Amino acid sequence: MCGVRTIDWADGAIEIIDQTRLPEACVTLRLTTVDELIDAIRRLAVRGAPALGVAGALGVALAGGDRALIARLRAARPTAVNLAWGVDRAAAHLDEGPEAVLAAALRVRDEDLAACAAMGERGADLLEGDRLRVMTVCNTGGLAAVERGTALSVVQTLHERGRLEEAYALETRPLLQGARLTTWELARMGAPHRLVVDSAGPYLVSRGGVDAVLIGADRVAANGDTANKIGSYALALAAERAGVPFVVVAPESTIDAATPTGDHIEIEDRGPEEVLTLRGVRLAPEGTRALNPAFDVTPHDLITAIVTEKRVIRP
The missing domain is CATH 3.40.50.10470 (Translation initiation factor eif-2b; domain 2)
Structure with a gap:
């Protein structure tokens, strides 16, 4: 049985449902690097505009302030504006430190939960x-x-x-x-x-x-x-x-x-x-x-x- 959430933050990493494995198997991936996240985005292991927004924000939290990595993440898929939007939301807090970046990313996640219900x-x-x-x-x-x-x-x-x-x-x-x-x-x-x-x-x-x-x-x-x-x-x-x-x-x-x-x-x-x-x-x-x-x-x-x-x- 898959978890309730498609994407979430858990113990310093991003956890996603690997959508390339559905419907035969429900597999959760644990992503600990931005490169792993970019690969998951490009091969559609995580997809969908709102989920990409959350992925972008959480990816900035993984990046450790590396702006080159963040720029690569932002450009991983061009059509959906949410990916860049999520990256920018979290990246706006880079100068405030990693805790502020993570807090901003989690706000993006929580806002998506409320938005989808509404x-x-x-x-x-x-x-x-x-x-x-x-x-x-x-x-x-x-x-x-x-x-x-x-x-x-x-x-x-x-x-x-x-x-x-x-x-x-x-x-x-x-x-x-x-x-x-x-x-x-x-x-x-x-x-x-x-x-x-x-x-x-x-x-x-x-x-x-x-x-x-x-x-x-x-x-x-x-x-x-x-x-x-x-x-x-x-x-x-x-x-x-x-x-x-x-x-x-x-x-x-x-x-x-x-x-x-x-x-x-x-x-x-x-x-x-x-x-x-x-x-x-x-x-x-x-x-x-x-x-x-x-x-x-x-x-x-x-x-x-x-x-x-x-x-x-x-x-």
Whole structure:
């Protein structure tokens, strides 16, 4: 049985659930160096915008004041603004000593716990209907945060209130975060759910099979354009055509006022091997090339609402 928290601080080290091992095994890793943390971030052992914010802050506590290490940590993944945000929150206290840095990092962790609970309540309050069918992409639950998560926190709250008819999780190629992680979390919370292949999601929305689409976010630009896992944009287009609410659920830390529009968001390409292979098994013939953008950008005019822990924004 996994621990309750995806990421935490314990006896001078960072402890994370290794998400590359799920759902077959639930393994906790103990990270004692910044290099170990950077490796865990890059190979997605820890992932999800809120969790990356906490990882960034706790990583500064591991760095022992080494600003070069901190700079490497800050740049480990480019699209999610939360990683840099978390690093900067803790690094602002470097001149005050290690205890102050750790205290700042733990505040980031505790704020995330409170934010995820608040987003779940606020998002559930926003949606109308007693028995809702909701669709989501990637993984936005506790595995993407410390506990509960963002969009999946709304799903969990609906389930706890008896208002969830069914959750549809898109598989999320190429790394199958929806198939491996979201279904694992939905099963643990006892929520009724079914897995859907990515390309079927927009079709089901268009046919009236979904009451709301809920996604997380890795960065929200100043105008409301939102970067999220690849596949989100297609769902937004389908939701707009079908008249279905398309709701982004993300903490205030994901809103980047310094990024004017989605055109200014750097989209990470994770390289061809994730597309050409699946867990070590080659899918395409040798010599095949691939593109692998990990995120897409949904324009603000396709977004019904952005739910944070503090407010509901209607772009």
